[in-house]
Amino acid sequence: MTDSATLDPARTRDPLDLAQRLIRCPSVTPAEGGALDLLQGELEALGFVCHRLVFSEAGTPDVDNLYARLGTARPNFCFAGHTDVVPVGEPADWSSDPFAATVAGEELIGRGAADMKGAIACMVAAVAGYLATHGPPAGSISLLITGDEEGPSINGTRKMLQWLEERGEVLDACLVGEPTNPEALGDMVKIGRRGSLTATLTVHGVQGHTAYPHLADNPVHHLIRLLHAVTSRPLDQGTAHFQPSTLQVSSVDVGNPATNVIPAKATAAFNIRFNDLHTGDGLIAWLRETFDREMAEATHARYELATRISGESFLTPPGPLSAAIQDAVEAETGRRPELSTTGGTSDARFIKDVCPVAEFGLVGKTMHQVDERVAVGDLATLTAVYRRVLEAYFSRSRRD
Numbered sequence: 001m002t003d004s005a006t007l008d009p010a011r012t013r014d015p016l017d018l019a020q021r022l023i024r025c026p027s028v029t030p031a032e033g034g035a036l037d038l039l040q041g042e043l044e045a046l047g048f049v050c051h052r053l054v055f056s057e058a059g060t061p062d063v064d065n066l067y068a069r070l071g072t073a074r075p076n077f078c079f080a081g082h083t084d085v086v087p088v089g090e091p092a093d094w095s096s097d098p099f100a101a102t103v104a105g106e107e108l109i110g111r112g113a114a115d116m117k118g119a120i121a122c123m124v125a126a127v128a129g130y131l132a133t134h135g136p137p138a139g140s141i142s143l144l145i146t147g148d149e150e151g152p153s154i155n156g157t158r159k160m161l162q163w164l165e166e167r168g169e170v171l172d173a174c175l176v177g178e179p180t181n182p183e184a185l186g187d188m189v190k191i192g193r194r195g196s197l198t199a200t201l202t203v204h205g206v207q208g209h210t211a212y213p214h215l216a217d218n219p220v221h222h223l224i225r226l227l228h229a230v231t232s233r234p235l236d237q238g239t240a241h242f243q244p245s246t247l248q249v250s251s252v253d254v255g256n257p258a259t260n261v262i263p264a265k266a267t268a269a270f271n272i273r274f275n276d277l278h279t280g281d282g283l284i285a286w287l288r289e290t291f292d293r294e295m296a297e298a299t300h301a302r303y304e305l306a307t308r309i310s311g312e313s314f315l316t317p318p319g320p321l322s323a324a325i326q327d328a329v330e331a332e333t334g335r336r337p338e339l340s341t342t343g344g345t346s347d348a349r350f351i352k353d354v355c356p357v358a359e360f361g362l363v364g365k366t367m368h369q370v371d372e373r374v375a376v377g378d379l380a381t382l383t384a385v386y387r388r389v390l391e392a393y394f395s396r397s398r399r400d
Contacts, residue, residue: 057155065146190342203301
């Protein structure tokens with residue numbers, strides 16, 4: 001899977017070197033790009049048993065994934081993440097080749113540096129350092145790495161977890177390496193995420209001449225009324241751990257170039273980011289009830305609503321896992337990170353169904369941008385944080 005140079009333990013413990021080699025694998029989702037081959041070689045050299053899992057589903061691309069485990073006993077502490085990256089955009093806009101993994105000054109530049117090949121390199125380096133000092137853990141360490149997080153998220157983590165369940169394997173705690181810090185390493189640990197519901201609302205009316213509106217039924221007017229009904233009041237005031245839920249209209253499309261024609265239909269798209277006061281199905285029911293009420297007196301117009309729930313809201317209440325991460329971050333950075341549920345969705349939304357999960361990674365200011373980058377010093381610090389988490393977790397498991 002890898003050349004002899006990559007088996008050098010010193011290189012395995014160097015997160016910058018491993019991050020550079022991972023970035024040089026062009027793993028734009030869903031392509032594997034050699035990134036999982038590289039990781040498999042590194043982990044097998046550390047004694048991990050590796051499984052490559054390729055999943056497919058009609059209408060979606062095949063996805064290559066990796067599950068690696070060191071040990072067979074419980075507890076099983078899992079690091080989770082993804083090696084797939086988003087497209088680079090226009091390569092000429094970058095200051096260097098996006099897959100060259102260039103170090104400029106004190107920063108590592110490359111696609112995936114922040115999201116999240118840098119964090120995966122820190123995971124491997126932390127495990128290597130832990131093993132060199134402590135030997136095998138009193139339990140197991142595993143890595144669950146998908147190639148589908150930036151894509152449809154169908155043939156990745158969700159199916160890997162099903163595979164683990166079928167094998168009778170249990171994850172007891174999981175740390176996901178998403179870039180959780182807004183400004184500086186140590187800002188934030190994610191202990192939950194808001195749910196996400198995307199909807200497309202189409203109103204069908206009766207086309208006609210704008211000078212004779214009584215002979216038509218304008219769908220734009222109905223659409224405006226329906227959107228006003230769901231945007232005019234807050235969904236909630238938030239909870240102890242979540243921001244208020246929000247509904248944001250992202251598109252309104254009529255497709256009518258003529259100013260003297262009432263169109264036949266009008267469409268709007270919107271997204272709801274919701275907290276743990278709601279479920280996706282509950283919000284869909286509320287939308288339909290609201291739209292039914294608003295359209296009750298329409299004579300000819302009707303609406304259609306298409307919805308997709310990409311993830312439910314979830315929360316891992318503050319506890320031993322989040323405290324261990326906070327303690328480790330504070331010890332290495334001098335800052336105690338906030339416990340937060342902000343941001344978009346992540347594969348933690350699947351992992352929360354099987355074990356406590358929290359997220360902590362690098363600074364995410366440049367993720368998905370041109371010249372995505374991380375501070376070289378942050379790679380060393382994050383490696384030290386991850387190692388401290390392992391030490392705390394397995395020290396606690398021995399006491400328990």
